[in-house]
Amino acid sequence: MPSAERFAALQTIQRRKPAAVTKPSALHEIWADDVFTLARMKEALPRQVFKSLQKTIREGGAIDPSIADSVANAMKDWATSRGALYYSHVFYPLTNLTAEKHDGFITPKSDGRAITAFTGKLLVQGEPDGSSFPNGGLRSTFEARGYTAWDATSPAWLMRTPNGVTLCIPTVFVSWTGEALDKKTPLLRSNAAVNRQAKRVLQLLGETEIAPINSSCGAEQEYFLVDNALMALRPDLQLSGRSLFGAPPAKGQQFDDHYFGAIPERVQVFMQDVEDQLYRLGVPAKTRHNEVAPGQFEIAPVHEAANVATDHQQLIMTVLKSTAKKHGFTCLLHEKPFAGVNGSGKHVNWSIGNSTQGNLLDPGHTPHENMQFLLFCGAVIRGVHQYGPLMRAAIATASNDHRLGANEAPPAIISVYLGSQLEDVFNQIKGGQLKSSATGGMMRLGIDSLPEFPKDAGDRNRTSPFAFTGNRFEFRAVGSGQSVAGPLVVLNTVLADSLAWIADQLEARTAKGESVEKASMAVLQQITQENGNVIFGGDGYSSEWHELAVKERGLENLRTTADALPVLQRPAIRDLFSRHNVLSPVELESRYEVYAEQYCLAIEVEARLAVRIARTQLYPAVSAYLGELAGSLQEQEAIGLNPSKALAQQIAGLNQQLLDRAAALETALGNAPHGAEAHMRHCADQLMVRMGELREAADALEGLVDDTAWPLPTYQEMLFVR
Helix, strand or coil: CCCHHHHHHHHHHHHCCCCCCCCCCCHHHHCCCCECCHHHHHHHCCHHHHHHHHHHHHHCCCCCHHHHHHHHHHHHHHHHHCCEEEEEEEECECCCCCECCEEECEEECCCCCEEECCCHHHHHEECCECCCCCCCCCCCCCCCEEEEEECCCCCCEEEEECCEEEEEEEEEEEECCCCECECHHHHHHHHHHHHHHHHHHHHHCCCCCCCCCEEEEEEEEEEEEEEHHHHCCCHHHHHHCCCCCCCCCCCCCCCCCCCCCCCCHHHHHHHHHHHHHHHHCCCCEEEEEECCCCCEEEEEECCEEHHHHHHHHHHHHHHHHHHHHHCCEEEECCCCCCCCCCCCEEEEEEEEEECCCEECCCCCCCHHHCHHHHHHHHHHHHHHHHHHHHHHHHCCCHHHHCCCCCCCCCCCECCEECCHHHHHHHHHHHHCCCCCCCCCCEECCCCCCCCCEECCCCCCCCCCCEEECCCCEEECCCECCCCCHHHHHHHHHHHHHHHHHHHHHHHHHHHCCCCHHHHHHHHHHHHHHHHHHHECCCCCCCHHHHHHHHHCCCCCECCCHHHHHHHHHCHHHHHHHHHCCCCCHHHHHHHHHHHHHHHHHHHHHHHHHHHHHHHHHHHHHHHHHHHHHHHHHHHHHHCCCCCCCHHHHHHHHHHHHHHHHHHHHHHHHCCCCCCHHHHHHHHHHHHHHHHHHHHHHHHHHHCCCCHHHCCCCCHHHHHHCC
């Protein structure tokens, strides 16, 4: 029998029924219904205004300032006709969250009337406080001015809540001095860098009609759902997103029975509600299913242009969290909310392409004959080898550190998986004899009634952090709570850098009279010879790979954020971003400072929570139970029995250990050194270790103390009760 509070929570959950929802609408009736789409723009705008705006959206050119008033008025009329009274410049500061300030369309008149108005100036520019967001020293309190600026390449949308409707306008966020304070600005710059360098390579290959080239993204979002009745009794999950204490249940995920299992009815109703809202927002949610861990689920959209996909990914997280509350859940996006079961990632499927050449990472059926693909794939291989530590830094957070390398997610060593077919092709290139591509053949199941179907030429590798999956690469190491913008910025920039190198090499060789084909093969051979160490098709979880990768292949194993973030201060990384106009040295340094501070703050919040819970909930509860146990022992002795005191002594010892370790953790909290790198090392090497020691004592006590005395909801209750 659980404690009274836990029992009451469990009774509440048992009484819950799936929320009443309307029957799902037909997709064509609701798709992008709350989005100011190109079709709606075409209806609402003068012909020349629409053509100008469409050119900006499709080709990425400069926006004509003279059209701003027309666009603003049309956008306002559309939004107010659907009930909007407010608008908001939505932007993405360096918090992995979404920021928004709501302003009314209202304009009072001198005769006492009020009208709705929205000018081009208000559409194009806003002015939030630049010093109140993480900025790494770029803005002080006495230097507060910051600007938001309209990003016309991502559509505006309506956000509906029980309190009303708001027109949301995607924007970038910069300081008064022009530095990027957000995630979107460097993403747009990195897309421009890829476009420039990819065009150079395609032109050298003989292409003459080349549409703008953009990266694409499809992010697989994993998450946990915990009932609100239990969440109310877990201050650690409420404030840090992670259970700081919790003994493993008798059953976890060892039966492999949750993955792709039947979705619980209450959860499926929640999912349908989420998808209905996302479809209205033009977010192409495609897949939903149970994930590996109990209580864990996934939603995955179709691939989109990276900038739009990033905005949509933020919307997915927002809608998941807000909708969960309506259904009596809390949606946890932390990478490791529960120890001992799989954590949550956000696999970023990434590629580049355009409307004329198509997907530039599509190998076709005979990749050995596809020089365009081989050069672009070779550029990726070179980029990952040259800048693997930067890719690790791009996914470095305190929460993701719990997940990476834990036999459930890729290791912290960044390598490339190509699959057997492409690995063989690049090995042929390395040896100077490119002749053939292996084929997958047909899958025959030996049963007449079952169909034969084509078999892929290569397998999948779930242990790889960066795997080729047919016509794209899957960055599997990204954390579930992260914005995808940061990883995309890095992938785009390192690709642009490798494409620039390839273009330089091809230009130099063809200038000396070499054919494009011969020059391309020579460049590819150099890439494979100099960067082949990053290609690995084996078990990324194995200790043998960890040793081989570091000692023989020269790859870095940056286990923690404290190890990874200093990569941002390396001269080569500073030069990379500066060379491609993605981040200035000042902007890059500010991001290092912000991310280092966020890492330290996250761990210190957890440490303070752990101390408080141990002292104010666990120690008193265990002490009270010890008193009852001691009384029972005395009563047994009074009637002539000789009961064992071993359990009581064990609990008393662990309870004192709990108190002592809480004190040691509190002391370590007060000894933080100055300087970002030293502070991170202290958090990684001192606070995390002491939190682990404190948890060890607490979890041991949970397995010994009477269940009615334990104050915190257990893993069994949180993971399995729906």
